[in-house]
Amino acid sequence: MRKILFFCLLTQAFVFSGLVSAAPAGALREVLFQTQQATTALPSISSINPVSVPAGNPTFTLIVNGSNFVAPSGGINGTTVRINGQGRSTTFVSTTQLTAQILATDVANVGTAIISLLNPAGGISTNTATMTITGDLFFAQIAEGKVPNGFFRTTIILVNPNGTAVQVTVDFFTPEGELFPLNIGTAVGSAPSATFEFVIQPNSQLVVSTSGTRPSLAAGWARVKSSERIGGVALYQFFNATGAFVTEAGVASSPLSLHFFVPVEFKDNFETALAFGNTSETATASVRIRLRDPFGVVVAETSPLIMLGPRAQRARFVREIFPGAIPSGFSGTIEVLSDIPIVATSVRTLGGLQTSSLPITTLPQ
Numbered sequence: 001m002r003k004i005l006f007f008c009l010l011t012q013a014f015v016f017s018g019l020v021s022a023a024p025a026g027a028l029r030e031v032l033f034q035t036q037q038a039t040t041a042l043p044s045i046s047s048i049n050p051v052s053v054p055a056g057n058p059t060f061t062l063i064v065n066g067s068n069f070v071a072p073s074g075g076i077n078g079t080t081v082r083i084n085g086q087g088r089s090t091t092f093v094s095t096t097q098l099t100a101q102i103l104a105t106d107v108a109n110v111g112t113a114i115i116s117l118l119n120p121a122g123g124i125s126t127n128t129a130t131m132t133i134t135g136d137l138f139f140a141q142i143a144e145g146k147v148p149n150g151f152f153r154t155t156i157i158l159v160n161p162n163g164t165a166v167q168v169t170v171d172f173f174t175p176e177g178e179l180f181p182l183n184i185g186t187a188v189g190s191a192p193s194a195t196f197e198f199v200i201q202p203n204s205q206l207v208v209s210t211s212g213t214r215p216s217l218a219a220g221w222a223r224v225k226s227s228e229r230i231g232g233v234a235l236y237q238f239f240n241a242t243g244a245f246v247t248e249a250g251v252a253s254s255p256l257s258l259h260f261f262v263p264v265e266f267k268d269n270f271e272t273a274l275a276f277g278n279t280s281e282t283a284t285a286s287v288r289i290r291l292r293d294p295f296g297v298v299v300a301e302t303s304p305l306i307m308l309g310p311r312a313q314r315a316r317f318v319r320e321i322f323p324g325a326i327p328s329g330f331s332g333t334i335e336v337l338s339d340i341p342i343v344a345t346s347v348r349t350l351g352g353l354q355t356s357s358l359p360i361t362t363l364p365q
Contacts, residue, residue, distance in 0.1 A: 041068040043079050043117040043125045049283070050341045052132040053102075053256055055110045055229040058362055060341065061258045062115070062131075064098045070119055071095075080118045083131075087118065107133045110229050135166070135226030137253040139234040140345040141275035141315050142172065142222050144182055145214030150246065153212035154222075155235040160200035162228050169225040170196045170208060177278075177311030180220045183211040200230065212239065221277045221313045221343075224253075236347065236354045249354035254343035257362040259336070262346040264291070264318050266330040269350055272358065274321070276336065276344040277313035284309050285342050290335040291322050299332075300325040308342065317349070 045066040053060065064081055071092045072078040080087045081100035089101040098117075106113060111133050117125035142154040160166045172180040172194050179194035200206045224232060237248040256279070264272045278285040285308040291300040300322040306314065318334060319326050336344065346358040 042123045043068045043070070043119055045115065045117065045125055045127055045129045048115055048129045048131060050131070050256055050280075051129075052134050052136070053107050053341075054136045054138070054253070055107060055133050056104070056231075057107050057255050058104050060102055060256055060362065062100045062102045063258075063340070064100065064115065064117070064129075065096060066098075066117070066125075067096055069095050069098055069117075076120050078120060080120075082116045082118055083113050085114075085116070107131075109133065110135050110227070135168075135228045135230050137224040137226070137230065137232045138256075138277070138279055138343040139222040139224075139232075139251070140254045140277045140313065140343045141219065141236070141251070141347075142210065142234065143217065143219050143236055144210040144212065145217040146212070147217050150238060150240040151212040152217055153210045153237050153239070155207060155209040155237060156222065156224070157233050157235070158198075158200055158206045158208070158224060159231040160202065160204055160206075160228070161231065163202050164228075165202055166200045166226055166228045166230060168198050168200060168206070168230065170198065171223045171225070172220055173223070173277075173311050173313065174218075174220045175313045175315070177309055177313075180218075183213055184208060219275075219315050221275070223279065234345075238353050247353050247355060249347045249356050251345050251347060251357040254345050255360065255362060256341035256343055257360070258338050258341055260344060260360050260362045261333050261335050262344070262360060263358055264326075264330070264332050264334050265348065266319065266326045267328060270355075271349045272318045272334075272346060273315065273349055273354075274318060274334065274336075274344065274346045275313065275315035276308075276342050278308040278310060278340070278342050280310050280340060282310055283340050286339045287342065288337045289321055290337075291318070291325060291332065292335060293330075293332045296333075 047065045049063040070078040078092045081090045081098055083106050091099045113131045115129040115131055143152040144154060172182050174180045181192035181194045183192050184196055198206055232253050233250050235248045235250050238246045240246050287306040287308060289302045290298050293299050344360050347354045348356045348358055
């Protein structure tokens with residue numbers, strides 16, 4: 001009844017010189033839409049993902065779950081996600097889920113950010129969520145241990161650009177998400193541990209190396225927790241049976257992403273390897289991987305989805321992900337999509353040995 005009365009009053013406003021002019025259709029849609037939204041329940045946030053990101057992470061997709069989200073209509077925006085009061089590009093998924101593009105500049109510095117929502121008629125969410133911006137770094141792959149012709153070890157170099165000392169904690173995890181005890185350095189008889197604490201002096205660096213003495217080769221991933229923004233790189237190194245250095249590949253810390261591409265090469269004995277991990281302590285990630293040819297056409301896709309439990313990781317050659325689908329001489333890309341943010345690392349290999357890193361190109365979902 002209120003809506004009919006409002007329409008009649010709006011029509012009377014267009015009476016001029018004894019003539020009745022119809023209101024423009026677009027104006028009517030906008031007024032009626034805003035009137036309807038003014039009586040709609042305010043949006044509410046129940047959870048966000050990720051709840052924390054490392055400072056300096058590139059632009060990423062934030063998932064917001066809740067209730068009373070409004071879809072766009074008639075060229076008018078729906079519910080908009082805001083970070084620290086600033087609206088960000090938002091995609092309506094359903095009345096209970098939104099995604100938003102959070103800019104690199106939004107998470108440039110360690111601290112916290114407040115996530116809120118705004119309905120088109122001006123209704124602000126009944127609550128907010130806090131996203132923590134940490135100094136943490138993630139390395140989606142480490143390798144440690146002996147093989148018949150030598151041994152692998154991983155060296156992590158951390159840089160403290162701050163004018164004060166920074167305490168960091170380095171945790172190692174297995175592909176199953178369990179703590180991964182390792183020896184750091186070559187001290188004979190030192191007890192292996194999965195967690196190590198260090199202090200990085202102001203404007204300085206810290207070098208942490210696994211020993212390479214594990215009886216057989218094992219892999220996993222590493223997390224570096226820090227109260228301040230730091231930088232870092234992981235070196236995957238191979239030494240021959242006499243202990244002489246053979247080759248290494250340096251890989252920067254891994255960004256969190258829902259959607260990314262990696263170049264693929266399978267020729268002249270070169271291959272592509274991909275490692276990806278779920279940094280969440282509680283949620284399971286559902287991951288889909290697509291293989292695309294040089295023209296972007298999908299030629300293979302993982303089915304069923306790859307399920308990564310909390311803190312779980314996978315590391316595979318692309319030919320292992322898509323057995324029989326990659327002929328010799330193939331080049332193209334792989335596309336990775338996840339329902340929650342994950343981290344990834346990719347390297348180019350020759351004869352099974354890492355030779356260089358490959359870019360992880362992130363995209364909005």
